[in-house]
Amino acid sequence: MIGIPEIRTMAERIAGHVVRTPTVPSPGLSSLLNAPVTVKLELLQRTGSFKARGATAKLLALSEAERAAGVVAVSGGNHGIALAVMAAALDVKATVVMPRSAPARSAEIVESTGALLRLTDGMDEAFALMERLRDEGLTPVHPFDDPLVIAGQGTVGLEFADDAGELTDVLVSIGGGGLISGVAAALRTLRPGVRIWGVETEGAQAMSEALAAGGPVPVALSSIVTTLSAPAVSHLTYDHVSALVDDVLVIPDREAVQGILDLADHAKVWAEPAAGCLLPAARRVRERVGDGARLGLVLCGGNAAPGDVMSWAERFGLN
Structure with missing residues (x-):
């Protein structure tokens, strides 16, 4: 707690x-x-x-190795925007996974920061992709867990x-x-x-x-x-x-x-x-x-x- x-x-x-x-x-x-x-x-x-608060909290706690490898997040919109913007401000490479149902404006903002945007058919698929990217060495920035x-x-x-x-x-x-x-x-x-x-x-x-x-x-x-x-x-x-x-x-x-x-x-x-x-x-x-x-x-x-x-x-x- x-x-x-x-x-x-x-x-x-x-x-x-x-x-x-x-x-x-x-x-x-x-x-x-x-x-x-x-x-x-x-x-x-x-x-x-x-969401900027939690994303910043996690990014500031990364080790140098984790910063170099990059981070990944799943989002229906706001968490992805926050991670992408704050990661760019802190010079951390970010990947954001969103369902295709997420607002188009959110996806546009994520891409405008230089983050890599990955789209999936739904939220379940988005979380599954995040797990695969974690296995490849990216640090997950979970939206709540x-x-x-x-x-x-x-x-x-x-x-x-x-x-x-x-x-x-x-x-x-x-x-x-x-x-x-x-x-x-x-x-x-x-x-x-x-x-x-x-x-x-x-x-x-x-x-x-x-x-x-x-x-x-x-x-x-x-x-x-x-x-x-x-x-x-x-x-x-x-x-x-x-x-x-x-x-x-x-x-x-x-x-x-x-x-x-x-x-x-x-x-x-x-x-x-x-x-x-x-x-x-x-x-x-x-x-x-x-x-x-x-x-x-x-x-x-x-x-x-x-x-x-x-x-x-x-x-x-x-x-």
């Missing part, structure tokens, strides 16, 4: 490479949800998402705890569980009374299915939210979530896309569906906990192309 000492150490290590993103009250969301809302704007992070990566993502929770006012409930998106594992590890120490809620989308609900099964299980992926589409969580992230998180909510894709539009309208920020799903989840939390809720939302990323958002909105009949 990752603890606050590891997270504080990692915060010092990556401080010169990542942004301490703003933590601000949102009057617009507070009015929309009828409760005080504070947002952690990780969509303003370097590379457009929190790595203590260093989780400690890096945990710096989000460290900053949120330091910078936010009073909170009763914090909502964090879940793909493979690296972000919520790190955030929960920080908050359980620094804000022990706060309830922590994970949020997934239907068709990308690896953590909720793991919790129901008593451990990680493979899941069928069908969500449009590729950045949350892990084929399974890891034992490491499962252990953190099962011990530290109050509950995991599952949101339909349609509501996640509506959340993007609502965030643009009421919070004046451009988010991706992995962050948009937090708004409908926050409504459910507000209904469950009643009056007195003071909500914190980790807006994890903003790497959604306008054309994709408009296409999703049309698909789901949203204005």
Whole structure:
């Protein structure tokens, strides 16, 4: 289990490479949800998402031999962008494996950094290719199954705890569980009374299915939210979530896309569906906990192309 000492150490290590993103009250969301809302704007992070933190944490820990051989990562978008950009900044050769369903913009950004992009038919095939490249000598930078990566993502929770006012409930998106594992590890120490809620989308609900099964299980992926589409969580992230998180909510894709539009309208920020799903989840939390809720939302990323958002909105009949 990752603890606050590891997270504080990692915060010092990556401080010169990542942004301490703003933590601000949102009057617009507070009015929309009828409760005080504070947002952690990780969509303003370097590379457009929190993933830069974990990628940097891992890259800075490489040996000289590992740096020379290069690194490899699997990604539905944001992790690959983060690794490619940060590896280029740190002069490390990177290979990024993505399913063909990943956003075209993400693939373009990866290639623009000079990283080698490898495309596969799906996430299962992407992870299998990463394993083969590991056997060939590349160092894997796993998107969530790595203590260093989780400690890096945990710096989000460290900053949120330091910078936010009073909170009763914090909502964090879940793909493979690296972000919520790190955030929960920080908050359980620094804000022990706060309830922590994970949020997934239907068709990308690896953590909720793991919790129901008593451990990680493979899941069928069908969500449009590729950045949350892990084929399974890891034992490491499962252990953190099962011990530290109050509950995991599952949101339909349609509501996640509506959340993007609502965030643009009421919070004046451009988010991706992995962050948009937090708004409908926050409504459910507000209904469950009643009056007195003071909500914190980790807006994890903003790497959604306008054309994709408009296409999703049309698909789901949203204005």
